[in-house]
Amino acid sequence: MTPPPSVLARAAIVAVGSELLETTKVDTNSLFITDRLNGVGIDVVSKHVAGDDRALLTHVLRSALAGADLLVVCGGLGPTDDDLTRDAVADVLERPLAEDPALVEHLQRRYASRGLSVPMPRNNLRQAQVPAGAAVLDNPNGSAPGLWIDHGAQAVVLLPGPPRELKPMMTALAETRLRARASGVAIVRRMLRISGRFESHVDQALHPLYEEWASASPPIAATILATLGQIELHLSVRHSSPGDAAAMLERATAQAVGVIGEDVFSTDGRRLEEVVGDALAARGLWLAAAESCTGGLVTSRLTDVPGSSRYVGASIVAYANEAKVSLLGVPEALLEAHGAVSEPVARAMAEGIRARAGADLGLGITGIAGPAGGTPEKPVGTVAVALASPDGSVARTFRFFGDRELIKFQASQAALDMVRRHLSA
Amino acid sequence: MTPPPSVLARAAIVAVGSELLETTKVDTNSLFITDRLNGVGIDVVSKHVAGDDRALLTHVLRSALAGADLLVVCGGLGPTDDDLTRDAVADVLERPLAEDPALVEHLQRRYASRGLSVPMPRNNLRQAQVPAGAAVLDNPNGSAPGLWIDHGAQAVVLLPGPPRELKPMMTALAETRLRARASGVAIVRRMLRISGRFESHVDQALHPLYEEWASASPPIAATILATLGQIELHLSVRHSSPGDAAAMLERATAQAVGVIGEDVFSTDGRRLEEVVGDALAARGLWLAAAESCTGGLVTSRLTDVPGSSRYVGASIVAYANEAKVSLLGVPEALLEAHGAVSEPVARAMAEGIRARAGADLGLGITGIAGPAGGTPEKPVGTVAVALASPDGSVARTFRFFGDRELIKFQASQAALDMVRRHLSA
Numbered sequence: 001m002t003p004p005p006s007v008l009a010r011a012a013i014v015a016v017g018s019e020l021l022e023t024t025k026v027d028t029n030s031l032f033i034t035d036r037l038n039g040v041g042i043d044v045v046s047k048h049v050a051g052d053d054r055a056l057l058t059h060v061l062r063s064a065l066a067g068a069d070l071l072v073v074c075g076g077l078g079p080t081d082d083d084l085t086r087d088a089v090a091d092v093l094e095r096p097l098a099e100d101p102a103l104v105e106h107l108q109r110r111y112a113s114r115g116l117s118v119p120m121p122r123n124n125l126r127q128a129q130v131p132a133g134a135a136v137l138d139n140p141n142g143s144a145p146g147l148w149i150d151h152g153a154q155a156v157v158l159l160p161g162p163p164r165e166l167k168p169m170m171t172a173l174a175e176t177r178l179r180a181r182a183s184g185v186a187i188v189r190r191m192l193r194i195s196g197r198f199e200s201h202v203d204q205a206l207h208p209l210y211e212e213w214a215s216a217s218p219p220i221a222a223t224i225l226a227t228l229g230q231i232e233l234h235l236s237v238r239h240s241s242p243g244d245a246a247a248m249l250e251r252a253t254a255q256a257v258g259v260i261g262e263d264v265f266s267t268d269g270r271r272l273e274e275v276v277g278d279a280l281a282a283r284g285l286w287l288a289a290a291e292s293c294t295g296g297l298v299t300s301r302l303t304d305v306p307g308s309s310r311y312v313g314a315s316i317v318a319y320a321n322e323a324k325v326s327l328l329g330v331p332e333a334l335l336e337a338h339g340a341v342s343e344p345v346a347r348a349m350a351e352g353i354r355a356r357a358g359a360d361l362g363l364g365i366t367g368i369a370g371p372a373g374g375t376p377e378k379p380v381g382t383v384a385v386a387l388a389s390p391d392g393s394v395a396r397t398f399r400f401f402g403d404r405e406l407i408k409f410q411a412s413q414a415a416l417d418m419v420r421r422h423l424s425a
Numbered sequence: 426m427t428p429p430p431s432v433l434a435r436a437a438i439v440a441v442g443s444e445l446l447e448t449t450k451v452d453t454n455s456l457f458i459t460d461r462l463n464g465v466g467i468d469v470v471s472k473h474v475a476g477d478d479r480a481l482l483t484h485v486l487r488s489a490l491a492g493a494d495l496l497v498v499c500g501g502l503g504p505t506d507d508d509l510t511r512d513a514v515a516d517v518l519e520r521p522l523a524e525d526p527a528l529v530e531h532l533q534r535r536y537a538s539r540g541l542s543v544p545m546p547r548n549n550l551r552q553a554q555v556p557a558g559a560a561v562l563d564n565p566n567g568s569a570p571g572l573w574i575d576h577g578a579q580a581v582v583l584l585p586g587p588p589r590e591l592k593p594m595m596t597a598l599a600e601t602r603l604r605a606r607a608s609g610v611a612i613v614r615r616m617l618r619i620s621g622r623f624e625s626h627v628d629q630a631l632h633p634l635y636e637e638w639a640s641a642s643p644p645i646a647a648t649i650l651a652t653l654g655q656i657e658l659h660l661s662v663r664h665s666s667p668g669d670a671a672a673m674l675e676r677a678t679a680q681a682v683g684v685i686g687e688d689v690f691s692t693d694g695r696r697l698e699e700v701v702g703d704a705l706a707a708r709g710l711w712l713a714a715a716e717s718c719t720g721g722l723v724t725s726r727l728t729d730v731p732g733s734s735r736y737v738g739a740s741i742v743a744y745a746n747e748a749k750v751s752l753l754g755v756p757e758a759l760l761e762a763h764g765a766v767s768e769p770v771a772r773a774m775a776e777g778i779r780a781r782a783g784a785d786l787g788l789g790i791t792g793i794a795g796p797a798g799g800t801p802e803k804p805v806g807t808v809a810v811a812l813a814s815p816d817g818s819v820a821r822t823f824r825f826f827g828d829r830e831l832i833k834f835q836a837s838q839a840a841l842d843m844v845r846r847h848l849s850a
Contacts, residue, residue: 019648020472021459021469021470021471021472022459023456023457023459023460023463023614024456024650024657024659025650026451026452026453026455026456027451028451030451031448031449031451034446034447034448035448038448043446044446045446045475045476045478045481046446046473046474046475046476046481046484046485047445047446047473047474048471048472048473048474049471049472049473050470050471051470051471053470056470056471056492059471059488059491059492060471060488060492063484063485063487063488063489063491064488066484066488067481067484067485189447189448199503199504199505200504200505200546200548200549201543201546203504203505203546203548204546204548223443223444223477223507224505224507225442225444226503226587232444234443234444234447291721294725295721295724295725295727295728295729295733295737296716296720296721296722296723296724296725296728296740296742297721297725298721299720299721299742300719300720300721300722300725300833302720303720303721303742303744303794303833304720304829304830304833306795306796306797306829307797308720308744309744309745312720312742312744312745313744313745313747313748314741314742314743314744314745314748314752315721315741315742315744316739316740316741316742316752317721317724317728317737317739317740317741317742318739319728319733319734319737319738319739319740320734320738320739322738322783323738323739323782326783327739327741327781327782356752357748357752358747358751369728370731371731372731372732401566401589402566402589403589404729404731405729406589408725408728408729
């Protein structure tokens with residue numbers, strides 16, 4: 001079922017600026033724009049970045065518009081010769097540019113209010129050029145006005161690039177012109193985070209649910225995303241009632257948890273360190289870590305969470321073997337018999353930090369982060385993790401892939417997940 | 426006689442994945458891809474994001490290819506039904522997909538090596554589908570192979586989305602197929618990293634150099650970028666001789682260092698933790714940290730650097746006051762007299778860890794990361810840092826802004842910079 005032609009359902013966003021085509025800057029305006037569009041029921045179907053080149057910008061704008069009902073363009077509305085968005089949009093829509101007398105007056109008033117001694121540069125008048133039929137959108141925070149252009153069943157919006165100018169304009173637009181033209185069927189989202197599984201296994205396990213979700217009314221969209229040390233399941237539904245949408249996603253979440261079980265560690269956006277921290281705080285338990293290959297990362301992640309001083313008092317980074325002995329009390333004989341990267345040493349580290357920090361739970365993490373230090377029996381990425389509690393200790397050996405920082409992160413994730421599973425048992 | 430292959434000068438990059446059209450994730454792979462393309466003289470003229478929808482993805486790929494010589498597509502090469510890049514590229518290029526027997530064998534071998542009890546999911550074979558005429562690019566870090574497809578005078582490259590798979594593949598490609606087809610007028614870049622200054626001060630100090638650089642032949646472009654805890658100065662030049670370009674940038678770097686002095690901490694891409702680590706290793710010194718508000722971040726950053734076991738043996742995270750006393754030997758009277766966030770306590774922590782870890786240098790970091798815990802005299806963001814050495818200790822109090830994680834990072838940056846300045850004195 002396609003919506004009637006006057007409804008705006010699918011948006012393309014184009015960010016304009018040559019600096020966004022270099023090696024350090026990414027477009028982030030589109031995240032805010034997407035949030036406001038989704039909130040009134042408009043999907044973003046593609047995003048684009050074009051530089052300050054009229055022919056290439058025109059090409060990008062034309063093809064973006066061809067795939068959408070609504071084209072949102074941000075940036076390139078300034079006064080300089082590099083600011084080509086107005087010209088390129090006029091080319092694409094085949095509408096002449098003309099000077100808007102009200103905008104000329106507005107620009108002159110704005111310039112005069114700054115009390116500068118030099119007259120307004122002629123170039124500033126470029127900002128008064130508008131394609132025929134455009135409506136001007138006020139910019140309380142800058143000189144570049146926004147523009148709204150109805151174009152047949154489609155619409156084109158031009159927004160200034162600086163976030164403090166763009167955001168209020170986009171927010172106002174969502175509540176007025178966009179809400180009036182959109183379906184009102186907002187996109188509501190929910191994300192589940194999963195540990196201890198491969199993407200393909202999660203996918204296979206959820207397969208029966210996909211069909212049910214896809215055939216729900218309205219359908220629930222599901223996307224699986226493998227990120228470092230976890231799998232994300234993104235659920236979304238387009239619904240005219242936010243409350244009903246939330247109820248549908250609550251039920252779908254319960255279904256997914258029913259299938260995947262305790263490998264789901266978060267259904268409400270919390271990161272693993274928050275989930276672990278909340279579980280520790282709820283039980284009034286203290287956690288301490290003895291970290292070798294993770295080098296402090298586990299404790300740093302735990303203490304990223306506000307209020308973590310309720311359950312983290314101390315940790316020890318024992319990178320060298322001598323530190324494992326002197327600061328954690330790991331017996332030298334154990335290191336000699338099993339090697340530093342071993343479950344017995346991880347257990348001794350966990351027990352050592354638990355005792356020394358006076359904590360309820362102690363984590364021991366020892367592994368080979370690489371790139372050097374691997375052996376045939378214990379290659380780079382081998383990590384032993386142990387958890388000591390009043391009931392004794394458990395240990396497990398993992399094998400991670402990737403460079404040093406990736407191995408460190410995955411090891412920290414495995415250690416935190418071990419605490420989570422212990423607390424949920 | 427076949428005509429010489431056409432030169433690849435203008436690239437479009439398409440990142441594939443519905444999650445990149447939502448409200449939280451941005452494409453960052455294109456930054457790395459751009460860096461490698463620029464390095465062999467290929468400009469990026471547009472960037473695009475498309476979701477996991479075959480028709481829309483095909484539309485975006487077709488129009489991106491129409492504006493460029495080279496199309497680089499990343500993501501959507503996984504094994505699930507959502508991974509549609511192969512299919513959409515086959516549509517655009519009008520080439521059939523076929524299963525590559527060598528890839529089937531490779532996928533089966535790779536799966537078997539993981540020693541899982543369940544058989545390989547059938548869907549994994551999707552990754553062996555390749556468009557006719559495609560060359561397979563090895564992926565040492567994952568199951569999805571990359572693909573290179575010559576298409577008339579154009580070329581299309583398909584890369585997997587995960588950075589640890591994409592990066593080595595893109596680097597290898599730049600040195601082989603891309604270098605062979607590009608103009609060789611590379612964009613050569615150099616970045617200087619600066620601590621302890623505001624962006625506007627760096628900008629003002631460098632102003633006389635900008636004109637000289639702009640009028641050089643070829644001109645040197647300079648951009649200043651303020652990032653968390655440091656200022657970056659980006660220099661770039663387009664040159665057919667990488668050696669001459671490097672010499673020009675070497676001279677410009679020396680000029681900038683002449684103006685800014687020892688606030689420049691890196692001129693060769695090294696991060697602060699690498700600069701500090703190299704300085705420690707060169708002097709054969711050991712560093713240990715006593716971390717309170719940074720929660721292990723300083724030590725984690727130091728141990729991100731390969732070979733850091735040459736200069737990091739142990740650290741202690743003393744988050745609670747009791748841990749500062751029991752694990753670091755900070756006198757209780759000092760905590761009572763000055764409060765935990767104070768230069769005397771930071772000094773005692775630095776001296777305590779130096780003695781307990783048997784290190785040459787000891788760092789003490791204590792502060793208020795927030796959001797709670799601030800007072801009128803010591804607001805959130807107040808951080809005391811001390812460095813203890815055989816010559817005694819130095820301490821300094823900082824005031825940082827931002828949320829908890831931003832304050833932690835800036836505090837870790839300040840602590841590492843204190844070590845750097847001590848070692849370069």
